Amino acid sequence: MKKMVITRNIDQDYITQINAMIPDWELIVGKDKNIWQEHLKDAEIIAGWHNGIEEYCLAPHSKLKWLQSWSAGVDYLPLEEMNSRNIYLTSANGVHAYPISETIFALMLGLTRKIHTYVKNQQKKTWHHAHMGLEIHEKTIGIIGVGTIGKETAKIAKAFGMHVLGVRHSGKPEDYVDEMYTPDQLDQLLPQCDYVVVTLPLTKETNQMFGAEQFKQMKTSAFFMNIGRGEIVVEADLIQALKEGTIAGAGLDVFETEPLSPESPLWEMENVIVTPHTSGSTDHYNQRVIENILIPNLKEYLSGHIPSINLVNFSKGY
Incomplete structure (x- = not known):
């Protein structure tokens, strides 16, 4: 049988x-x-x-x-x-298109509108403006990996009037994506973005795709989101970029080693939101x-x- x-x-x-x-x-x-x-x-x-x-x-x-x-x-x-x-x-x-795209925007909005800072202030009963003034509307988002998750993210981005740039192997156009790039054109896309969102799978080609060089190509005002796999990013380079102000902040659901070590400086950074690989939970x-x-x-x-x-x-x- x-x-x-x-x-x-x-x-x-x-x-x-x-x-x-x-x-x-x-x-x-x-x-x-x-x-x-x-x-x-x-x-x-x-x-x-x-x-x-x-x-x-x-x-x-x-x-x-x-x-x-x-x-x-x-x-x-x-x-x-x-x-x-x-x-x-x-x-x-x-399966994850809805929950992960929702998490992406939760991270983006949280960092942009200082929600993570206000939650910490609430715990301390501190009434402070926290120098909040950024908006997500009409900004440029770069979606690195326009698969099912990336397509749903692009669709939501359009509700915010965002300019959407995408990266996929084929370079084939996609609904809600204004301009499509291939991976070898990453250096052309990154300098344009206010938000960079990684939705890629881990492969030999994507392993350590983001390091010091890529963060230097980004705006100092840009936020970096990774919900793909931790190994796509050289974590030490990301930490350095966040410490030095090379980029403005990061929303991270995945890490090189999971669970994230209690010794990681990412836990304590004011410009970082950490979630425990739960973006796809539903x-x-x-x-x-x-x-x-x-x-x-x-x-x-x-x-x-x-x-x-x-x-x-x-x-x-x-």
Whole structure:
């Protein structure tokens, strides 16, 4: 009997729906590894990844043919080995567009309108203007990575009358983006921006993409947001740029090492907002993964086709 393993707790309605699609399969569902660990080596489909899974599902006699990641980023997965074994890999890309774009603007508005400073003042019962005077309207935003998240961010930016610059590999135009650049044109984009937002996945090409040189190309009044991956930024260079006033401030949800060390100066900086890699958190997460990605992909797979929604290109790393 074929097996499908879902390493997450999901609603019974979804379990019933998936069971109806694969009546002749054994479906194993649950977050506790004791529920599914012994089934991994026999599973043809696995949805959701945990550390240590590769020991079973990538063993010599493993039956795994398709892995549906529960996350958008796949940089932590054994991509080369999966590629060599011709395993299909699909990601949860697109699930985060609403919550992450909301977080991006929360960070941008928080820094612009000094909300983070006022929260600290409130805790101390301090009534102080904090020299607040900046506006977000009609400013220029550079979105580094115009994928699903970047497109939603551009759409919201237009509600603020912002001038939107984008970066994507293809350079292909996109709705709500006024000017599109390619990664090798980053030095042309950065000097124009009042806000620089990184929404890229971590790949060999994006690793340490932002360092001292890039921060020097930015306006001293510009704010830097990173909700992609911490390793895209040389963190020491960012800290130096913030200390020296090379850039005005930063909103950061991701870091080179997580959790962020208590010794990191980023915690104490007045011009920085730190969030603990939660920009994609939402009550609708499982619903979107299952309804928009897993079930449509499962239909394709069962009909003999390659699951096409968010199919990862191993050569690109996303």
